[in-house]
Amino acid sequence: MKIAFLINQTHKEEEKFTTTLLALKALQRGHQILYIGLADFVYEEEQAILAHCRVVDPNEQIDSYSKLIEVLKACEKTLLDMNDIDLLWLRFDPTLDMINRPWAAATGIQFAQLVKANGRLVINDPDHLIQANNKLYLENFDKSIRPKTLVTRNHKDVLRFLEKQEEKIILKPLKGSGGKNVFLIQYEDRLNLKQTVEAIGRDGYVIAQEYLPDAIHGDIRFFLIDGEPLHLNGQYAAVRRVQGSNELRSNIHQGAKTEKVAIDDSILALVAKVKDKLKQDKMYLVGLDIVGDKIMEINVFSPGALYHINQLTKTDFTEVIIQDLEKRVKDFYDLS
Incomplete structure (x- = not known):
């Protein structure tokens, strides 16, 4: 197969990224890998879509994540x-380009839609990613699985929400990732609420959520594949992420520790x-963030932590x- 990964920018890829793990495994199984940055597409007349790709062929000398990254960054586009590809896999994070390249994510999805319209398999599905590109996507699911939520840019709305919750709430950007x-x-700090809402709201809407006491134990990143739990040999693809002392966020690159978790x-x-x-x-590959009996976020673009899960389990x-993709791609084109 020819598997194309659509990422933010090639020079920012790292060896512990989930995309790197997936790409190396695909190479080891004999597939050709293409990396495409969000700025690399070309549209020609009659709906033809091309891309400036960094191509990595199956090679026995690429036997580690670090070697793959080395070879990838040395490739000419x-x-x-x-x-001519079999699969376009959308593995970029829209929030990384919000400030310096606000056009990048939306245009990347548009190009992916055209690739899909031309009969190629694209995951996760770009037509549905449009509605799933921020935390409001969670509100489409059963209310029993999600925390109480408010979305606004007005601090008075947030104050009203805080008063209903009485003790404390979580505030974060509607469109954000990485714990930023x-x-x-x-409640006793509500006098500073206006400034906090304005600071978060500089880049868009603000989401307020009820505080879940179980958050002190961190959260669980849980992977699904085509809606089903990803598991093998009695192990689930899941990890507990525990924040440090005096830290609210459970994101690994914000210093959280990973622990094996019983599902x-x-x-x-x-x-x-x-x-x-x-x-x-x-939504083919998804990462859920679970706190207690609630799902805090549904990550549909580039869920990470698979490296840590593989190591712990x-x-x-x-x-x-x-292996699942190999079958899925074959079935897709057999039915096309």
């Missing part, structure tokens, strides 16, 4: 027709409540994913 601009607001029936029952819509929306979940 080649202009290729997207009709996440605040715990105590019980209550978590599986919670996950089961989102699978039908995720399948319907063709001593299980290679990338093998499961690429």
